[in-house]
Structures are given as structure tokens and as C-alpha cells.
Amino acid sequence: MLSRTILSMSALALAGALFAAPAAAQSTAHHDHAPHAGHDAQPQAPAQRWATDAPLRAGMRNLREATETLHHYEMGHLDDVQRDNAVDKIDAAIQDMIAHCTLKPDADAALHGLLATFIAGANAARAGTFGKAELAPMQDALAQYPRMFEDHDWSEAAH
Template sequence: MATNLLAPLLILSASLMATPVLAQSADHAAHAQHAQHADHAAHRQAAETKAPAQRWATDAPLREGMRDIREATELLNHYEMGHLDATQRDNAVEQIDAAIKNMVANCKLKPDADAALHGLLGKFMAGADAARKGKFTRAELTPMQQALARYPQLFDDATWNDDDAE
């Protein structure tokens, strides 16, 4: 009789012990899915930022930072085509990181302009992170190039196109 009770008790205790582990796995998956969804929502919001009736004013840290990012993005374009080595790629990533850090610390923008800028910076950060991990492809480069094209639509940077001639 004890043997007949032992098997169901073992099954019951094993299933009870597994329940928290299964719930925890589902919980982690839900958190990861939520974080991924939140990231997509942030990117979508940045992409949908409408150009203001009058482009937002820029300051020196913003203008300098965006030029540094443009230069580094052009280098990453060459890297993606196989024309640069990993050291040059890493230098471009460091240039993007430094430009973003400087802009975040020193730009003085109105809240709407700041939000629009952060939408652009997110694309550069994602591309730099992919390059840092050695997983940089056209898929990561394209949003960076789109953000560079979007910048003069949102911000009044009178000399932005002058740099294209250099």
C-alpha cells in the first residue's frame, strides 16, 4: 500500500517543485518581450517625429557632435563594404560614443527638440553597439544613414550641407 501512495506523491512533489521554475522562465520571457517591445516603440516614436513648422535651433555641441557622428558613420559605411579593418571600425565606434556623450552632457535644447534628438541618437547607439560586437551590416548602417538625413529636417544647422562639399 505504501508503494501505491509513493508514486503519486513523488509525481505531485516533482510537479510542485517545477512550477516556480516554469513560472520564472515565463516571467523572464515576458520581461524580455516587454523590453523588446518598448525598444521598438521608442524607435517608432522617433521615426514618426514630425518635422516642426520651424526647425529647432542648434547649439555648438549639437552641431559638432552630429558632424563627428556623420564622419564616423561614413567610416562604418566603408567598414561594412570591407574597406576598413576592425581597429578602424573601433575608432569610428569610439567617435560615435564620444560625440553622443558630449551632446548629452552639453546640448541645451528645448524639450521637444531634445526628444527628437534622442530618437536620432538611439539609432547611432544601436549601430555603434552592433559594430562594437562585430555584427555590423547594412541592416545596422541604414537606420544611421536615415537618422543623418533626418537631422537637417528637424534641426536648423545652417552649415550642415556645407560639410558635404568637403
């Protein structure tokens, strides 16, 4: 029970860091995430795809793997421990992407829209309410990623 409370608190802290971190807490080498707090959760693809960095590419692959795990969980093929492992993977991927972000502000804002979907899905899984309604937006965010970001090694078929 305590570990679930800590995980929930971690998710809230992660969401806060993602969307409302005060400018004073930001590194001078890293841009401020706070201005993106009110952006659309459904970002539009740019005219030209944004460049990616290694943390973004690795993080998105981890999000894809965790989403696939949650898909199997939603179908009843996995247990709660496996679900929780997928949620932990989502949390770690997002934390790493935020900590090592080098994206330009527009690309960063678009990424936040995608990440919000994974945070919502992870929170639903943590609460025991994960289902198709949470899975579908996560799968859609994964489909949007290669339309928005230049990632030559991303394969739609890869899982």
C-alpha cells in the first residue's frame, strides 16, 4: 500500500515537473517547461518534422514497450505486477526525457502533449482503472510521434 502511495505521489510530482516547474528550478542550460502548461494535449504535426535527441528516441521506445505491455494487460493476459512494471517504465522514460531534454521550445511543447497521454494512462493503471479508453490515446500518441519527430530508426511495426 505504501509503495502505491509513493508511486502515486511520484506520478503527481512527475506531472508537476512536466507541466508546471517553476522557472527558478530550471537549469540555465535547459529551457523552462512551465510555459507549456496550458498547451493542447493533441498537438498538430509540424510542416517539417522536428529533430530528436537520444533521450527522446530511447524514451519513446520505452513508452512503446510499456504501452504494448499495458495492451496485453487490458486484454487480461498479464497480472497487476506486470502492469505495475509497465507503469514504472513509463515513469522512468518520462523522467529521463525531461531530465535530458534538448529540444527546441516548439518541439518540446508538442512532446509534452504526447507525454500527457502516457501520464494519464499510467495514472489510470495505478488506480486500477486502465482500459481501452486509456489505451487508445496512448497508441494514438505513438502513431503521432513519427509524424511529428524525425526518428529514422522508428518502425511502426516494432514492438
